[in-house]
Amino acid sequence: MHTPRKVLLSGLAGVLVAAVSNVALAGDPRGAIEETLARFTAAFNSGDAAGVGALYSEDAVILPPGGESVSGREAITAFWQGAIEGGLTDLELQIVELEAQDGRAFEVGKLRLMAPGEGGEMQPVLGKYIVVWKQDGEGNWRLHRDIWNTSPAAE
């Protein structure tokens, strides 16, 4: 027996269940984003700029220190190609904070890499970043906006 009221409540319950599922999904991004960061560093450290670029959204923007913003996956790939050719390597990324909702997430993170110093010797560089993540139509979390800067050198 379905009275209108029962059907209405049932309908609303369905909506609520859907909402709860979205909350569950929204709690899920950390695993996907951790995996994407691992793929980012693996690609970067093996010199695969295209592999790095593929992790960004099509209309991503990066905001590198000392440079102009770079828009679009193709230009971003070229940027990272230049960084790799410039000798940057051994990139490590660490999530400090991650908050996700409704297909967007913001991440605060720390980075460490090795870069050629003035004398050519490799030296560690520390930095920090904020990435705005965007979930694409297939549910993949992609770097959408990406800004970073340096931190003081380690002791």
Add this chain to the structure above:
Amino acid sequence: MHTPRKVLLSGLAGVLVAAVSNVALAGDPRGAIEETLARFTAAFNSGDAAGVGALYSEDAVILPPGGESVSGREAITAFWQGAIEGGLTDLELQIVELEAQDGRAFEVGKLRLMAPGEGGEMQPVLGKYIVVWKQDGEGNWRLHRDIWNTSPAAE
């Protein structure tokens, strides 16, 4: 006459209307954030570090270039006090992109300010930033995470 189906659809329509209202609310933050940015620059340029700090969330974090992250409104106020005492002035902020939903917003922006050069003469500095905004319990939009870096000097 309400058939169960009609009532169900009516219930769903209500949910859809609520969703559309949220979209309308999500379109509203721009005015509040523009006003807060205007208060930020006015306070900064008049040397009022406390006025700048008051625009951040209680648990805000700023990520300044070349420095460690600074957490909490009090420490952030002290940071800006130091920047003002260091001679930074004539700050201008410009929203490049703003996207808000559910009490969070991310903003990509450009900045320009005057800073003392090596010889002591004032010179322009350009930069860019991402701010994650958070709406507090009273509905005020506050800077919650704030990272920036420099851009190439103007021609």
